[in-house]
Amino acid sequence: MKKILANLQGYYKEIVIGPLFKLLEAVLELFVPIVVANIIDKGIALGDRGYILRNGLLLFLLALLGMGTAMVCQYYAIRVSGHFGSRLRAQTYRHVLSLSGSNLTETDSATLITLLTNDVQQIQTGVNMAIRLATRAPFLAIGSIAMALLLNLKIGLIFLVSTPMILFILYAIMKSTLPSYEGIQKEQDKLSALASENLSGIRVIRAFGRQKQAAESVDKVSSKLTSMIIRVGKISMTLNPLTTLVIHIAIAAIIFFGARLSSLGDIAPGKIIALVSYMNQTLLALIVIANIIVLFTRSLASARRVAALLDMEPSIALCGKGIDGTPKGDAVAFSAVSFSYHQGAEPVLADITFTIEAGQTVGIIGGTGSGKSTLINLIMRYFDANKGETCIFGSDIKEYRPQALRSAIGLVPQKAVLFAGSVRYNLQMAAKAAVSDEELWHALDVAQASDFVKALPGGLDALIEEGGRNLSGGQRQRLTIARALAGQPKLLILDDSSSALDYATDKALHSALMLEKARNPALTVLIISQRTASIRHADNILVLDKGRLTGQGTHAELLQGNLVYREICDSQGILAGNPVGKETRQ
Numbered sequence: 072m073k074k075i076l077a078n079l080q081g082y083y084k085e086i087v088i089g090p091l092f093k094l095l096e097a098v099l100e101l102f103v104p105i106v107v108a109n110i111i112d113k114g115i116a117l118g119d120r121g122y123i124l125r126n127g128l129l130l131f132l133l134a135l136l137g138m139g140t141a142m143v144c145q146y147y148a149i150r151v152s153g154h155f156g157s158r159l160r161a162q163t164y165r166h167v168l169s170l171s172g173s174n175l176t177e178t179d180s181a182t183l184i185t186l187l188t189n190d191v192q193q194i195q196t197g198v199n200m201a202i203r204l205a206t207r208a209p210f211l212a213i214g215s216i217a218m219a220l221l222l223n224l225k226i227g228l229i230f231l232v233s234t235p236m237i238l239f240i241l242y243a244i245m246k247s248t249l250p251s252y253e254g255i256q257k258e259q260d261k262l263s264a265l266a267s268e269n270l271s272g273i274r275v276i277r278a279f280g281r282q283k284q285a286a287e288s289v290d291k292v293s294s295k296l297t298s299m300i301i302r303v304g305k306i307s308m309t310l311n312p313l314t315t316l317v318i319h320i321a322i323a324a325i326i327f328f329g330a331r332l333s334s335l336g337d338i339a340p341g342k343i344i345a346l347v348s349y350m351n352q353t354l355l356a357l358i359v360i361a362n363i364i365v366l367f368t369r370s371l372a373s374a375r376r377v378a379a380l381l382d383m384e385p386s387i388a389l390c391g392k393g394i395d396g397t398p399k400g401d402a403v404a405f406s407a408v409s410f411s412y413h414q415g416a417e418p419v420l421a422d423i424t425f426t427i428e429a430g431q432t433v434g435i436i437g438g439t440g441s442g443k444s445t446l447i448n449l450i451m452r453y454f455d456a457n458k459g460e461t462c463i464f465g466s467d468i469k470e471y472r473p474q475a476l477r478s479a480i481g482l483v484p485q486k487a488v489l490f491a492g493s494v495r496y497n498l499q500m501a502a503k504a505a506v507s508d509e510e511l512w513h514a515l516d517v518a519q520a521s522d523f524v525k526a527l528p529g530g531l532d533a534l535i536e537e538g539g540r541n542l543s544g545g546q547r548q549r550l551t552i553a554r555a556l557a558g559q560p561k562l563l564i565l566d567d568s569s570s571a572l573d574y575a576t577d578k579a580l581h582s583a584l585m586l587e588k589a590r591n592p593a594l595t596v597l598i599i600s601q602r603t604a605s606i607r608h609a610d611n612i613l614v615l616d617k618g619r620l621t622g623q624g625t626h627a628e629l630l631q632g633n634l635v636y637r638e639i640c641d642s643q644g645i646l647a648g649n650p651v652g653k654e655t656r657q
Contacts, residue, residue, distance in 0.1 A: 089147035104345035111341030156195030172453035181264030190373035197370025212356035400465015408459035434606025437615030481560030487547035489539035501558030518553035544571035
C-alpha cells in the first residue's frame with residue numbers, strides 16, 4: 072500500500088488545505104439554521120425589516136463563502152486525485168512491463184487491463200472523495216447534534232435517539248452489501264477476459280458460425296454480474312426509505328414536543344425550525360458517511376488488488392551489465408538446460424546442450440510442441456531455466472541487464488505483431504538510436520518488403536492500423552523482419568517468420584540474409600522453422616523432439632544419421648538423393 076500512497080508525494084499541502092476549506096464550509100453551514108431562527112424570532116416576530124434584511128444579507132454572504140470554500144476544496148481534490156491517478160496508472164503499467172514471463176502467467180491480460188483502468192479509477196475516486204467529504208460529513212453530523220443540544224437540551228435528546236437508529240440501518244445495509252463488491256470486481260474480470268477473447272477471435276467465430284454460442288457465453292457471465300449488481304442494489308435501495316422514515320418520525324417528534332414547549336414559552340418557533348434543519352443536516356451527513364464508507368471499501372478492494380500486483384517482484388532481476396562493441400565468445404551456449412512453465416510439471420525442455428558460434432547460421436526444427444519457441448523464450452530471457460546454464464555472447468545470461476540483452480537481439484516472433492502508427496514508427500521500435508531513412512529502406516530491402524512499402528501512400532509514413540489489419544499476413548511478417556534488422560542486432564532470431572511467405576519470396580529472403588551476413592560476418596542468425604527448405608543450408612541444424620535435442624549437424628549429416636529429421640524431410644517430399652529439394656504437390 073505504501074507504493075500506492077507514494078504517488079501523493081508533492082501534494083501534501085493540497086491534501087491538508089483542501090479538507091480544511093471543506094471543514095470551513097461545514098462550519099458556515101452550521102450557522103445557517105441559527106441565522107434563520109433569528110430572522111423568524113427577532114425579525115419577522117417583531118416586524119423589524121432592517122433586521123430581516125441584515126440577516127438575509129448575512130445568509131447570502133454565508134452561501135457565497137460556502138460556495139467559495141467548496142470550490143477551493145474541489146479544485147485541490149481534482150488536482151490531487153487527477154495527478155495521483157495518472158501517476159498510479161503509469162507506475163502500474165511500468166511495473167507490468169518489468170515483470171517476466173513467469174510473473175505474467177500468474178495474471179491474465181484481462182485482469183491487468185481491469186487493474187489499469189477500473190481499479191485505478193476506483194482508487195482515484197476514493198482519493199477525491201477523501202479530500203472533499205471525509206472531514207465535512209462527520210463534522211457536519213456531530214456539529215448538527217451538538218448545535219441541537221445547545222438550542223434545547225430536551226428536544227436535542229431526540230437526536231441522540233434517532234441518530235443511533237440511522238447508524239444501525241447504515242451498518243446493517245453495508246454489512247450485507249460490502250462483501251459483494253469484491254465478487255462484482257471478479258465477475259468484471261471474467262467478462263473482460265471473455266469479451267476480449269471473443270473479439271480477438273471474431274473471424275474464427277464467424278467462420279464456424281458460432282456467433283450465437285459466443286453471445287450466449289458473454290450473456291451468461293453478464294447476467295451473473297447483472298444479478299449480483301441488482302441484488303446489491305435491492306439491499307441498498309432500502310437505505311433511503313428506512314432512514315427517511317426515521318428522520319420523519321424524528322422531525323414529527325421535534326415539531327410535536329417543540330409546539331408544546333413553545334406554548335409554555337420554553338422555546339421560540341424559529342428554534343424549532345432550526346432543530347428541523349439540523350435533523351435534516353444530520354440525516355444527509357450520515358447518508359454521505361455511508362456512501363463514503365461504501366466508496367472507500369470499493370477503493371480499498373481495488374487498492375489491495377493493485378498493491379498485490381505492485382508487490383509482485385520480477386522473477387528476473389533488472390540489473391546487470393550491458394553489451395558494448397563486438398561480443399566475445401560463442402553467441403549462444405546451452406549446458407544441460409531443463410525448463411518447465413509450472414513447478415512440478417513435465418519439462419518442456421529437458422537436458423538441452425548445444426553451442427552456436429558467433430557468425431553462424433543455425434536452424435532449429437521439430438514438430439509442433441517440440442519446444443522450439445520455448446528455447447527462444449530462454450534465449451530472450453523471458454523465463455529463466457530451471458536447471459543448467461545458458462550463456463549468451465560468452466557470459467552467463469543472468470549477468471546481463473535484460474533490456475541490454477534484448478537490445479542486442481533482433482527477434483521476429485512467430486506471430487507478426489505490428490502497432491498502430493506509421494511504417495517508420497514500427498521499424499524504429501527496435502532501433503537503439505536514430506536511424507536514417509536509408510538504413511530503414513535497406514532493412515526493408517533485405518526483408519523483401521520495400522516494393523509493397525513503396526506502393527503504400529506515403530511510403531515510410533504510410534499508416535498501419537492496429538495489429539496491421541490493413542496488411543496481408545505475408546506483408547506483416549516481412550515488416551517484422553525489417554523491424555528486427557533495423558535494430559542492427561548481433562543475434563537475429565527468426566521464429567517461423569516465413570510461414571506466410573510464398574516459396575519464391577522465402578528463397579529471396581534467404582539469399583538477402585546471406586548477403587547481409589557477408590556484409591556483417593559477426594551477425595549470428597537463428598532460424599526456427601517447420602520447413603526444411605528454410606534451414607537446409609544452415610551451418611548447423613538442431614533437431615528437437617518432445618523437448619529433447621535428438622540431433623545436430625548439417626542437412627546431409629542429419630539425413631544420414633537422424634531418424635526424426637529424416638521423417639520431417641520425407642513428410643515434405645525431400646529425399647536424400649535430391650540435393651535441391653522439391654516439395655510434393657497435394
